[in-house]
Each structure stands twice: as C-alpha cells, then as structure tokens.
Amino acid sequence: MPDRNAQNAPKDSLGHSLADVARLLAEKKLPPVDRWAPTNTGDSFMRIAADGSWFHEGRIIPRPALVKLFSTILRREPNGLHVLVTPVEKLDIEVEDAPFVAVEATSEGAGKDRRIGFRLNTDDYVIAGPDHELRVETAEDGSPRPYLHVRGGLDALVARSVFYELVELALAEGGERVGLWSEGAFFDFGAAAA
Structure with missing residues (x-):
C-alpha cells in the first residue's frame, strides 16, 4: 500500500521530496579536494559571475554538465581565494560573489x-x-x-x-x-x- 504522507510531501520543480533529497545527499560522493595538495599551480582563466554563470576566457560555459563537473572540484582556500583542484593541479578561479x-x-x-x-x-x-x-x-x-x-x-x-x-x-x-x-x-x- 502506498505511503500517503510520501505522496503528499512537498516536492521541488524536479519532483523531489525532501526525503528524496536526503537520500540523494547520502549517496553523493564528492572528490576529496580538501586532502589534495598538488604543487602544479596556475590560473584557470575561469570566472563565476554573481548570477552563478561560469565563464572561461570571457565566454560563458554553455554545457551544464561541464559546470557541474567543475563545481565538484571547487575549493575555498584558507586565504579566501577559490581554486579548482585535482590530485595533480590547482588552478585559481575568480568568484564574484558566491560560487x-x-x-x-x-x-x-x-x-x-x-x-x-x-x-x-x-x-x-x-x-x-x-x-x-x-x-x-x-x-x-x-x-x-x-x-x-x-x-x-x-x-x-x-x-x-x-x-x-x-x-x-x-x-x-x-x-x-x-x-x-x-x-x-x-x-x-x-x-x-x-
């Protein structure tokens, strides 16, 4: 028998209830960017605008999947700067407000x-x-x-x-x-x- 409370729970525009969201959060595994300390550093030539749009070399990144991928390797340094980090490279990224x-x-x-x-x-x-x-x-x-x-x-x-x-x-x-x-x-x- 279906759970009436689950059927009537508020859902977001993608159809997820908060129970669904909690499950998705528990399943999500992000890369351990806080443990990576690469010595190869530089500039990514990327910027996150105040409206949340991502740019590379002044052009908007049009692929949402690519933005999602980059967002998983984003880290904030103790000095407040933002970087994109992998096990072998750390690149500065400009963030106008919040990422x-x-x-x-x-x-x-x-x-x-x-x-x-x-x-x-x-x-x-x-x-x-x-x-x-x-x-x-x-x-x-x-x-x-x-x-x-x-x-x-x-x-x-x-x-x-x-x-x-x-x-x-x-x-x-x-x-x-x-x-x-x-x-x-x-x-x-x-x-x-x-």
Missing part, C-alpha cells in the same frame, strides 16, 4: 520541526541545518543578501525570489523573530527581512 546560487527551496513541516531543502543552480541539493547555515547579510544599498553554506567554506547566494518565499513562511508563522527553523537550527532573518 553557487540557491534557485529553489522546498519546505516541509512547521516551526521547530521544519526542514528546508535547497536546489542549487548546479542541481545539487543542500538541506539547511547546523552544518548548512542560512545567514542574511546586508548589502551596501541596505538590501538583504541571504547565503547558504554548502560545504568547505563554499556558499550559495539565495535567489531573491527564494528568499522572499522564506520570509513569507516566517511571517506566516508569526514568531517573535523573523526567521525559520530547519533540521533543529533557527535561522534569524533579522531586520534585513522586515
């Missing part, structure tokens, strides 16, 4: 029992929680700049439309602070969301 963009959010549950899953522009998934913090900074013009920690110092800028959906959820809950829970952690949107 990823959270383009969709799926919420399940409410209050302290809520889970929020994000789909990135690379079709990777992140569930906000203690290891994947959601924070809101304030841009120079006073507008909110929400970010989600993805891994190893790498963040995703949360798309404005996605952030506004989250703010609507937070306001509908009517808590003392404007913010949301996910995976047992509370993320305060602060005055930036008001």
Whole structure:
C-alpha cells in the first residue's frame, strides 16, 4: 500500500521530496579536494559571475554538465581565494560573489520541526541545518543578501525570489523573530527581512 504522507510531501520543480533529497545527499560522493595538495599551480582563466554563470576566457560555459563537473572540484582556500583542484593541479578561479546560487527551496513541516531543502543552480541539493547555515547579510544599498553554506567554506547566494518565499513562511508563522527553523537550527532573518 502506498505511503500517503510520501505522496503528499512537498516536492521541488524536479519532483523531489525532501526525503528524496536526503537520500540523494547520502549517496553523493564528492572528490576529496580538501586532502589534495598538488604543487602544479596556475590560473584557470575561469570566472563565476554573481548570477552563478561560469565563464572561461570571457565566454560563458554553455554545457551544464561541464559546470557541474567543475563545481565538484571547487575549493575555498584558507586565504579566501577559490581554486579548482585535482590530485595533480590547482588552478585559481575568480568568484564574484558566491560560487553557487540557491534557485529553489522546498519546505516541509512547521516551526521547530521544519526542514528546508535547497536546489542549487548546479542541481545539487543542500538541506539547511547546523552544518548548512542560512545567514542574511546586508548589502551596501541596505538590501538583504541571504547565503547558504554548502560545504568547505563554499556558499550559495539565495535567489531573491527564494528568499522572499522564506520570509513569507516566517511571517506566516508569526514568531517573535523573523526567521525559520530547519533540521533543529533557527535561522534569524533579522531586520534585513522586515
């Protein structure tokens, strides 16, 4: 007999429930870029624009599969710079803002029992929680700049439309602070969301 709760669970635009997302995350194996220390270094002549577009030598990389592949070998160095790293080579890459963009959010549950899953522009998934913090900074013009920690110092800028959906959820809950829970952690949107 089919599980009614699973059938009625919120799904993202690709048809994934948060249970599906959790399973996909558990199955995903990324290269161990944090353990690689190649001595051959240089410049990749690549750039990730603020909107999440990837460029090589000034031209957009048109193949999403290639961008996804490069994103798996992206690392942030202790000095804040970004590199593409393999066991034999480490190449600088310019990142204008954050290397990823959270383009969709799926919420399940409410209050302290809520889970929020994000789909990135690379079709990777992140569930906000203690290891994947959601924070809101304030841009120079006073507008909110929400970010989600993805891994190893790498963040995703949360798309404005996605952030506004989250703010609507937070306001509908009517808590003392404007913010949301996910995976047992509370993320305060602060005055930036008001």
